[in-house]
Amino acid sequence: MSAAKRVQQWATFARTWHIFDCKWQDPYQSAEVIKKYLLGMHKPIYHPMNDCGDVVVCINSREIALRGNDWRQRAYFHHTGYPGGATWTLAWEVHNKDPTMIIKKAVYKAMRGNLQRRHTMQRLFIYPGEEIPEDIVQNVTNQIRQLRLVPTRLDHIDEEEVKKFPKVMDYPTDYVLK
Amino acid sequence: MSLLLKNSYSLIKNAIVSTSLRTLSTTNQLRLKEIREHKEGSTVVLEGVFVPSPRTELLVRAENVKESPHICPNTCYMCALDLDVKHTDVLILSQFVRSDGCMLPRRITNLCPRQQKKIGKLVTMAQKAGLMINLTPSYCKKDPKKRYGFKKFNTYFDEKTIFMKRIPKPTDRFER
Ligand SMILES: [Zn+2]
Numbered sequence: 001m002s003a004a005k006r007v008q009q010w011a012t013f014a015r016t017w018h019i020f021d022c023k024w025q026d027p028y029q030s031a032e033v034i035k036k037y038l039l040g041m042h043k044p045i046y047h048p049m050n051d052c053g054d055v056v057v058c059i060n061s062r063e064i065a066l067r068g069n070d071w072r073q074r075a076y077f078h079h080t081g082y083p084g085g086a087t088w089t090l091a092w093e094v095h096n097k098d099p100t101m102i103i104k105k106a107v108y109k110a111m112r113g114n115l116q117r118r119h120t121m122q123r124l125f126i127y128p129g130e131e132i133p134e135d136i137v138q139n140v141t142n143q144i145r146q147l148r149l150v151p152t153r154l155d156h157i158d159e160e161e162v163k164k165f166p167k168v169m170d171y172p173t174d175y176v177l178k
Numbered sequence: 179m180s181l182l183l184k185n186s187y188s189l190i191k192n193a194i195v196s197t198s199l200r201t202l203s204t205t206n207q208l209r210l211k212e213i214r215e216h217k218e219g220s221t222v223v224l225e226g227v228f229v230p231s232p233r234t235e236l237l238v239r240a241e242n243v244k245e246s247p248h249i250c251p252n253t254c255y256m257c258a259l260d261l262d263v264k265h266t267d268v269l270i271l272s273q274f275v276r277s278d279g280c281m282l283p284r285r286i287t288n289l290c291p292r293q294q295k296k297i298g299k300l301v302t303m304a305q306k307a308g309l310m311i312n313l314t315p316s317y318c319k320k321d322p323k324k325r326y327g328f329k330k331f332n333t334y335f336d337e338k339t340i341f342m343k344r345i346p347k348p349t350d351r352f353e354r
């Protein structure tokens with residue numbers, strides 16, 4: 001095997017580290033994307049029996065956004081196994097307790113349930129804020145594109161820019177400004 | 179409301195100037211009004227001042243923008259522009275609200291009922307997502323992070339949920 005081929009072999013089977021910024025992202029939609037990187041489905045050498053999955057680091061998981069009224073309507077079910085041991089916890093209560101749990105459960109649910117799933121989950125790192133340990137930052141070589149644009153708040157836009165922005169609506173002539 | 183203000187304005191003006199000015203007019207003045215309050219000695223003076231509209235030169239209309247304007251005379255300006263407005267477009271949505279974040283009524287916005295409902299719901303979405311917190315009442319907790327319970331977390335909305343049923347536009351034609 002020539003030196004070039006050997007490097008190609010290393011590059012093909014090496015684990016790549018991806019970073020994903022969860023700010024204003026829907027966890028259930030981004031789980032479908034993260035899953036593909038965790039299982040290595042984005043690679044041409046993918047096969048279910050082939051251990052070619054990558055590592056994904058999720059940051060800002062505290063800043064995830066749920067759709068509509070999901071925060072108060074989505075319930076997470078847990079059963080202790082004892083009679084009467086069923087509990088339903090709302091999404092905002094889960095997120096209050098552990099800001100990494102919703103995205104973790106979403107990725108876990110997006111994958112097929114087999115013996116590999118729990119090992120694949122070990123390759124997912126989730127951090128509630130932007131601070132990551134230094135040894136993990138050094139491994140990261142790729143960034144996964146965000147699915148949704150992070151919205152800009154009106155008070156963060158420059159006041160001059162708001163004034164100069166083209167207007168659609170004009171007040172009627174007898175309107176009293178408030 | 180405007181009539182009341184007009185009347186009160188003329189009353190105040192008469193009280194101050196005390197001359198027989200003709201305050202009634204059959205045509206609209208091409209200006210907006212602003213009510214200003216200031217003190218002169220021991221008396222508080224409220225006066226309605228005419229100001230030119232700040233939006234007139236920035237106004238975008240379909241007949242000026244599009245190359246071949248094929249617009250029905252009855253369509254409103256938002257239908258004619260045919261913009262894909264999302265709830266995150268706060269620069270557009272903030273034009274339709276008062277300074278306390280309340281949606282303006284249809285007699286002021288001059289929209290068709292469908293667009294009025296759509297814009298109103300988009301404004302609600304933007305307010306619930308905390309994107310226009312400088313346009314809120316004074317008692318509102320401005321920072322979304324300090325709100326109670328589930329309200330402090332980020333929420334986004336899907337614009338497809340505004341009209342679940344596709345309502346035909348007035349320009350659509352049906353074959354029977
Ligand atoms: Zn219309």
